[in-house]
Amino acid sequence: MKIQCFLLALIGFSLAVLADTISITTPDNGVTVSMLKPEQQLFCHLDSQAGRKVLDNPELVNFLYQKVRSFPKGIELAWVFTGVRSQVHYEVTLADNEAFENARIIPVEAEQRLTIYNLFNGKTYYWKVAARYQNGSRLESEPRNFTVDNQTPRFLYVPDVDNVRDIGGFIGLEGRSVPQGLIYRSSGLNNNSYDGGKTPGPPRANAEGVWRMREELHLRTELDLRGNSETAGMTVSPIGEDINYIQIPVGAYDHIFTPNGAKPYADCFRVFLNPANYPIDYHCIGGADRTGSLSFLLEALLGADTEVIHRDYVLTSFYTRRGYETSDELFANLSHYGTPEDSWVTKAERYFFAVGITPDEIETFRAFILGPGLAETPGCAFQRKILALSANYTQETEAIQVRPYYPFGATMKMAGKDIPLNAPLWKNTPIQKVLADGQGGTLIQLLNHDAEPRFIQLRPNTLDAEAYTVVDLLSKTAYAQKDGTPAWTPAQLRNFAFTLPVGVYYLLAVTPGAEIPEGYTLQTLAKPSAPEPNYLVVPSGPEPKMDGVLDDEIWNLKEPLQCFTMNGMVDENAPLVYLRTDVEHNTLYIAAVIPDTTPNGADHGSERDLALWNEDEIEVFVGGYGRGHFFQFIFNRYGNIWDANLPNQKDWDAETYQIATKQNDDNWTVEIALPISLFDYTSPLEVNVCFTDNPAGKHYALYPTGDSFHNRKAFQTLFLK
Numbered sequence: 001m002k003i004q005c006f007l008l009a010l011i012g013f014s015l016a017v018l019a020d021t022i023s024i025t026t027p028d029n030g031v032t033v034s035m036l037k038p039e040q041q042l043f044c045h046l047d048s049q050a051g052r053k054v055l056d057n058p059e060l061v062n063f064l065y066q067k068v069r070s071f072p073k074g075i076e077l078a079w080v081f082t083g084v085r086s087q088v089h090y091e092v093t094l095a096d097n098e099a100f101e102n103a104r105i106i107p108v109e110a111e112q113r114l115t116i117y118n119l120f121n122g123k124t125y126y127w128k129v130a131a132r133y134q135n136g137s138r139l140e141s142e143p144r145n146f147t148v149d150n151q152t153p154r155f156l157y158v159p160d161v162d163n164v165r166d167i168g169g170f171i172g173l174e175g176r177s178v179p180q181g182l183i184y185r186s187s188g189l190n191n192n193s194y195d196g197g198k199t200p201g202p203p204r205a206n207a208e209g210v211w212r213m214r215e216e217l218h219l220r221t222e223l224d225l226r227g228n229s230e231t232a233g234m235t236v237s238p239i240g241e242d243i244n245y246i247q248i249p250v251g252a253y254d255h256i257f258t259p260n261g262a263k264p265y266a267d268c269f270r271v272f273l274n275p276a277n278y279p280i281d282y283h284c285i286g287g288a289d290r291t292g293s294l295s296f297l298l299e300a301l302l303g304a305d306t307e308v309i310h311r312d313y314v315l316t317s318f319y320t321r322r323g324y325e326t327s328d329e330l331f332a333n334l335s336h337y338g339t340p341e342d343s344w345v346t347k348a349e350r351y352f353f354a355v356g357i358t359p360d361e362i363e364t365f366r367a368f369i370l371g372p373g374l375a376e377t378p379g380c381a382f383q384r385k386i387l388a389l390s391a392n393y394t395q396e397t398e399a400i401q402v403r404p405y406y407p408f409g410a411t412m413k414m415a416g417k418d419i420p421l422n423a424p425l426w427k428n429t430p431i432q433k434v435l436a437d438g439q440g441g442t443l444i445q446l447l448n449h450d451a452e453p454r455f456i457q458l459r460p461n462t463l464d465a466e467a468y469t470v471v472d473l474l475s476k477t478a479y480a481q482k483d484g485t486p487a488w489t490p491a492q493l494r495n496f497a498f499t500l501p502v503g504v505y506y507l508l509a510v511t512p513g514a515e516i517p518e519g520y521t522l523q524t525l526a527k528p529s530a531p532e533p534n535y536l537v538v539p540s541g542p543e544p545k546m547d548g549v550l551d552d553e554i555w556n557l558k559e560p561l562q563c564f565t566m567n568g569m570v571d572e573n574a575p576l577v578y579l580r581t582d583v584e585h586n587t588l589y590i591a592a593v594i595p596d597t598t599p600n601g602a603d604h605g606s607e608r609d610l611a612l613w614n615e616d617e618i619e620v621f622v623g624g625y626g627r628g629h630f631f632q633f634i635f636n637r638y639g640n641i642w643d644a645n646l647p648n649q650k651d652w653d654a655e656t657y658q659i660a661t662k663q664n665d666d667n668w669t670v671e672i673a674l675p676i677s678l679f680d681y682t683s684p685l686e687v688n689v690c691f692t693d694n695p696a697g698k699h700y701a702l703y704p705t706g707d708s709f710h711n712r713k714a715f716q717t718l719f720l721k
Contacts (some may be wrong), residue, residue, distance in 0.1 A: 019082070019083075020081070020082060020083030020084075020131070020139055021080075021081070021082045021083070021139075022079060022080070022081045022082075022129060022130070022131050022139050022140070022141045023079060023080055023141055023142070024077075024078070024079045024127075024128075024129065024141050024142070024144045025078045025079055025080055026076060026077070026078045027075070027076075027077070027144075027146045028146075029144045029145060029146075030145060030146070030147075031146050031147070032146070032147045032148075032149050033075050033146050033147070033148060033149065034075075034148070034149045034151065035072045035073065035074055035075055035117065035118075035119060035121075035148060035154075035155065036072050036073065036151070036155055037068055037072065037073045039063075039064065039068045040068065040072065040155060040318065041151065043064075043315070043318075044151050044152070044153075044311065044315070045151075047307060048307055048310050048311075048324060051310070051311070051314060051324065052323070052324050055314060055317055055321065055323045055324065056323070056567075058697055061317060061321045064317050064318050064321075065317060065318055065319055065320055065321065068318055069162070069318055069319070070155065070162045070163045070164070070315075070316075070318040070319040071155070071157055071162070072117060072155040072156070072157055073115075074115040074116055074117040074157060075115065075116050075117075075119065075146070075148070076113060076114070076115050077092060077113065077114045077115075077116060077127060077129070078112060078113040078114075079112050079113075079129045079141060080112060081112060081131050081139075083131070083139075085110075087133055087134050088131040088132060088133055088134075088139075089107065089108070089109055089110070089131075089132050090107070090108040090109075090112070090129055090130065090131055090132065091105055091106065091107050091108065091129070091130050091132060092105075092106045092108060092114050092127060092128075092129050093105055093106075093127060093128050093129070093130070094106065094116065094125060094126075094127045095125070095126050095127070096120075096123055096124070096125055096126070097126065098126055098143075098145075100126060100128075100143075108129075117156070117157035117212070117216070118156050118157055118212060118216040118217065119148050120148065120154070120180050120181065121148050121149065121150050121151060121152060121154050121169050121180060122147075122148065122149070122150035122169075123147070123148055124145055124146070124147045124148075125145060125146060125147075125148070126143055126144070126145045127143065127144055127145070127146075128140060128141050128142065128143040128144065129141045150169070152168075152169035152170050152308070153165045153166060153167065153168075153169055153170070153311075153312055153315065154166035154168065154169055154180055156184065156186075156217065157212065158186070158205055158209045158212050158213055158217075159205065159206050159208050159209040159212070160204050160205055160206050160209050161186055161187060161188075161189060161204050161205050161209055161213075162186075162187045162287070162319045163185075163186060163187045163286065163287040163288070163316055163318070163319040163320075164184065164185070164186040164187070164281075164287075165184065165185055165186075165312070165315065166180050166181065166183070166184055167183045167184070167185055167295060167298065167299065167312065168180035168181065168182055168183060170299070170304050170305070170308045171303075171304075171305070172302040172303035172304060172369075172370055173302065173303035173345065173366065173370060173374060173377075174303075174370075174374060174375070176370040176371060176374075178302055178304075178369060178370065179369065181217070181218070181279060182278050182279050182280070182369065183272070183278075183279070183280055183282075183298070183369075184217060184219070184279060184280065184281040184282075185281070185282055185283065185287055185291050185294075185295055186281055186282075186283045186287050186291075187204075187283055187284075187285065187286050187287035187288075187291075187319065188201075188204065188224075188226065188283055188284065188285040188286070188287070189203065189204055189205060189213075189222060189237065189238050189239060189281075189283065190202060190203045190204055190234075190238045191204060191285075192226070192230040192231075192285055193229065193230060193231065193232040195232075196229065197228060197229035197230070197231075197232045197233075198232055199232050200231060200232045200233075200234040201230075201232075203238035204238070205238065205239065210238075210239055210240070213239050213281070214239060214240065217279060217281070218279050219239060219243060219279055219280075219281055220243065220244055220276070220277060220278060220279055220280070221243065221244040221245075221246060221271065221277040221278070221279070221280040221281070222237040222239060222243055222244070222245050222246070222280075222281055222282075222283075223246050223248065223268065223271050223280055223281070223282035223283075224245065224246065224247040224248070224282075224283065224284075225248060225249065225250045225268070225282060225283065225284045225290040225291060225294065226247070226249060226284055226285060226290075227249040228247075228249065230285060231247055234247075244277060246271055248264050248267050248268050248271075249264060250264040250265060250268065250284075250290050250293070250294070251264075251290065251293075252284075252289035252290045252292070252293045253289065253293060253326065253329060253330065253333075254329070254333065254713060256293050256297075256333075257333040257334075257336075257351075257428055257449070258428055259354075259355075259428070259429060262351065262354065262355045263355050265293075265294065265297060265352075265355070266352060266355040266356055266357050268282070268294055269297075269298075269352060269357055269361070269365070270357075270361070272298070272365055272368075273361055273364050273365055273368075275368055278368075282294060286316075286319065286320055287316065287319070288316045288319070288320055288322050289322075292313050292316060292322065292326075292327075293330065295309075295312055295313065296309060296313065296327065296330045296334075297348060297351065297352075299312060300334065300344045300345065300347070300348035301345065301348040301349065301352070301362065301365070301366075302366065302369060302370065303345050306331070306344065309327065309331075310324055310327050313326070313327040313330075314327065322707075323567070323707065325567040325568075325706050325707070326706055326707055329706060331344075332451070333449075334347045334348065334351060335347065335503075336428070336448070336449035336450055336451060336502055336503060337350040337351050337354075337447070337449045337503060338350060338503040339502070339503045339504070342379075342503065343378075345377060345379065346377065346378055346379035347379075347503075349362060349377065349379035349380060349383065350379060350383075350447065350449075353379075353383050353386075354432055354447065354449075358383075358387075359376075359380035359381075359383050359384050359387075362380060363376075363380060382505075385474075386445070386474070386505065386507065389473045389474070389507055390433075390435065390443055390445065390507065392437045392441075393435035393436060393437045393441070393442075393443040394435065394437070394438075395435060395436040395437070395438055396434070396435065396436070397434060397435060397436035397442060398434070398461055398462070399434075399436060399442050399460070399461055399462045399463055400434065400442050400444065400458055400459065400460050400461065400463070400493075400510060401434075401458075401459040401461060402430075402431050402434070402444060402446070402456050402457070402458060402459070403456070403457050403459050404426060404454070404455060404456065404457070405455035405456055405457035405497040405528060406455065412684060412719060412720060413585050413720065414585050414676060414681075414684070414685070414720055415585060415586050415675075415676040415677050416584070416586070417682070419681075419682060419683060419684055420683075421684065426450065426454060428449050428450055430446045430447055430448040430449070430450075430454055430456065430500055431444070431445070431446060432445040432446065432447055433445040439512075440463075440464075440465055440511075440512040441509060441510065441511045441512065442509070442510045443473075443507060443508070443509050443510075444458075444506070444507075444508040444509075444510070445505070445506070445507055445508075446500055446505070446506040446507075446508065447503070447504070447505050447506075448500040448501060448502050448503065448504065449502070449503065450502070451502070452502065453499050453500060453501050453502060454499075454500045455497065455498075455499055455500070455528045456497065456498065456500050457494070457496065457497040458470075458493050458494065458496040458497075458510075459494065460490045460493045460494065463490040463493070463510075464490075465490075465512035465513070466489065467487035467488065467489055467512070467513065467514045468487065468488050468489075468490070468493065468510050468511060468512055468513070469486055469487060469488070469510075469511050469513060469514060469515065469516060470488060470493075470496060470508060470509070470510050471508070471509050471511070471516070471517060471520055472506050472507060472508055472509075473507040473508075473509055474505055474506065474507050476517075476519055476520045476521060477520065477521055477523050478516045478517070478520045478521065478522045478523065479496070479498075479523060479524075479525045480522050480523065480524050480525065481495075481524070481525065482524060482525070482527075484522075484524060486514060486516055486522055487513075487514035493510070495527075496525065497525075497527055497528060498525055498526060498527065498528060499526070499528040535684070535717050535718065535719030536579070536716045536717065536718055536719065537719045537721050538579050538580060538581050538588075538718050538719065538720050538721065539554075539557040539558050539580060539581075539721060540580065540581045540582055540583050540585060540720065540721060541553055541554035541557050541580060541582070541583070542554055542582075542583070543582055543587070544580075544589060544591075544671060544673075546658045546659070546660040546671050546673060547660050547662070547671070548660040548661045548662030548669050548670060548671055549662055549669065549671075550578070550591050550593065550669055550671070554580050554589065555578050555580070555591055557580065558578075558580075560576040560577060560578050560593070561576065561577045561578070561579070561702055562574060562576060563575045563576070563577060563689070563691065563700040563701060563702050564700065564701060564702075564703075564704050565698075565699065565700060565701075565704070566690075566699045566700070566701050566704060566705050566706060566707070566709075567704060567706065568704035571700070573595045574595075574700045575592050575593060575594040575595065575618075575691050575700055576592060576593045577590065577591070577592050577689050577702050578590065578591040578592070579687065579689075579718070581676075581720045585676065585720040586675065586676055586677070587673050587674065587675055587676060588622070588673075588674045588675075588676055588685070588687075588718075589671070589672065589673055589674075590620055590670075590671075590672040590674070590689060591669070591670060591671045591672070592618055592669065592670050592689065592691070593667055593669050594616070594618065594637075594667055594668050594669070594670070594691060594693075595666060595667045596616060596637075596666075596667055596668060596693055597665075597666050598693075598695065598696060599616065599637065599663065599668075600615050600616045600693075600694040600695055601615030601616050601617070601636045601637055601638065601694075602615070602638070603638035603639075603640065604636075604638070604640045605640075607640070608640065608641050608642065608643075608653070609641075609642045609643070609651075609653075610640065610642060611642075612634045612635070612636045612640060612641075612642045613634060613642075613692060614694060615636045615637070615692075615694055616636060616637045616668070616692065616693055616694055617634050617635060617636045617637070617691070617692050618634070618635050618670055618672075618689065618690070618691055619632065619633065619634045619635075619689070619690040619691070619692075619709055620632070620633040620635075620672065620674070620687065620688075620689055621633075621687060621688045621689070621690070621709070621710075621715060622674070622679055622685055622686070622687050623681075623685070623686045623687075623712065623715050624679065624681030624682070624683045624684070624685065624686065625681075625683040625684045625685075625686055625717055626683050627681065627683065628647075628712065629645065629646060629647060629648070630645075630646055630686075630712065630715070631643070631644070631645050631646070631652075631654075631678070631679060632644050632646055632710075633654070633657070633672075633674070635659055635661075635670065635672065637661055637663065637668045637670075638661065639659045639660065639661050641654070641657070641659070646710070654674070654678055655678070656675050656678070657672070657673065657674055657675070657678075658671075658672070658673040659671070659672050659673075684717050684718060684719065685717070685718045685720075686715035686716060686717045686718065687702075687715060687716060687718060688701060688702055688703050688705065688709075688714050688715050688716065689701070689702040690702070690705065690709040701714065702716075703715070703716050
């Protein structure tokens with residue numbers, strides 16, 4: 001009887017094993033799935049018009065980076081096993097081909113589910129799951145497949161590292177797709193130095209994050225865009241000693257369009273010319289500003305659509321808000337590298353040509369990313385023409401300088417001084433190169449990439465021939481004096497002044513002799529009319545009584561100025577600003593009417609330099625024309641002050657000033673008197689006036705600033721009258 005019972009039990013156990021099953025439940029076979037969260041999917045489908053509305057809504061923005069965040073949701077694989085679960089573990093086999101060649105085996109200990117990340121968009125994957133018994137036997141499911149949707153960009157999952165994306169997947173030049181898995185952008189892979197640049201900050205990526213960057217993203221090179229004070233001289237990537245770590249400190253936004261700011265981007269670009277460096281991840285600390293600027297340039301160079309470039313920039317808002325207004329600024333600056341008829345590709349090429357990148361280097365980059373056989377672009381063809389025409393000019397020289405043209409001598413009175421109305425500044429110098437040929441000839445390569453025409457004047461230094469001709473090699477134009485004489489003495493060359501249009505190249509060759517080259521057209525030089533300075537006229541009047549009530553005669557001399565939102569939008573509830581000076585131009589007076597029915601802040605008495613920007617406040621910025629530094633004053637509705645001489649002297653205190661405020665039912669008013677002697681400038685003053693309304697979180701500016709009140713470009717020059 002015992003033997004029979006034992007046999008029956010053994011047969012029952014065998015039948016139970018035979019009855020074990022394992023089957024896949026999700027995703028359904030053949031479906032298309034997304035690695036993104038629904039909110040990420042939705043935002044990626046928005047055009048820029050709809051995207052701007054989202055990012056202009058503070059509640060939606062907070063939801064994006066506080067609740068949704070930058071990490072993708074991944075794809076969940078799930079299955080059902082029937083049998084004795086304590087006796088089994090699982091393993092998932094995943095491949096990008098039906099034959100499961102070069103498949104990836106992923107062990108799963110107990111859960112009957114697995115979330116996978118960092119797959120390629122647009123690719124079909126095949127998978128199956130097996131139950132592994134303790135005795136070594138396996139029970140395997142039927143294979144299934146799914147396709148990852150082709151929505152770009154590809155959000156990537158690296159635990160504890162935010163804002164990681166693949167810049168591939170979009171359509172570039174000639175309709176070619178930019179491959180995924182070659183170029184990544186991210187936030188910093190380690191924190192900034194905590195001790196002023198003595199010790200590198202700790203790594204951000206945990207062990208899983210390091211594994212994913214090495215084994216899933218196959219990272220080979222980390223391009224760190226941070227400065228030395230942030231990295232503390234680190235030389236090894238936190239992802240591993242075998243990762244090629246390259247640090248190239250760069251700036252962002254407007255700064256990258258200056259000669260000094262553009263040069264590091266040329267160095268960055270050359271990192272992408274070496275196939276051995278790929279895949280490359282580049283980052284600053286947040287992966288937003290410096291990283292966004294480099295992404296902008298690379299994507300434009302590869303021929304991305306403007307919507308794609310905008311979207312890739314603003315998707316950082318799932319980590320920290322970055323709005324379209326800042327990418328608009330990048331496009332606006334790049335637009336100056338060509339005419340409206342030129343493509344963004346051409347303008348991006350010209351940006352890099354200006355700092356020494358060659359057409360061959362650009363074509364090497366494109367061939368690696370987009371594939372060989374691309375047609376030569378107009379920009380590269382034109383640059384090759386410039387290089388050919390410039391071939392004989394190989395020596396640096398100061399024989400001739402190029403200066404802004406302006407009829408010097410006009411002055412304005414300011415704080416008892418006669419202040420010269422200086423020549424208009426070149427925000428970005430139009431001088432690309434000044435070279436000599438070793439035989440007395442000079443070549444001046446010019447490209448105006450400011451927003452407006454520029455007026456230039458030649459300033460000979462060491463010319464010793466009796467006469468020279470001036471020709472433009474590109475247009476084959478020879479320039480004559482107003483009497484038709486084609487030859488210029490060195491002294492007469494000081495009168496060589498002309499208008500430089502936006503986005504047009506000139507190759508001015510100044511050559512000894514009076515002979516015009518064959519095939520050149522003689523044209524009388526059209527001297528430019530004097531450029532009018534762009535000044536805001538500030539009327540002067542009797543000193544006001546400083547009581548916060550705007551009933552003084554001085555405030556009636558001119559209509560007040562309406563403020564805008566930071567991004568330049570009209571708002572009927574924006575403050576009104578009055579800018580005035582006294583008769584002797586010794587004091588700058590500012591008054592404002594600030595609509596506000598929700599008073600916020602406190603009277604801090606004589607204590608100064610508190611965080612008044614968290615309260616209702618007015619901010620006054622004063623700089624000198626042509627000066628980088630500026631003074632900042634913040635006053636709250638109770639007249640408390642925070643002030644600084646920026647960017648370095650944050651502990652600077654104004655010795656003399658006056659302020660009076662008045663609280664009203666639906667607004668508050670302010671009168672401010674700032675002695676002009678505080679600033680000690682020998683150039684005209686430039687100002688901006690900004691406001692914060694808390695707790696509403698509203699921000700206004702007299703001259704729109706974009707993301708930061710500290711935007712030095714937003715200051716407007718004053719003409720005291």
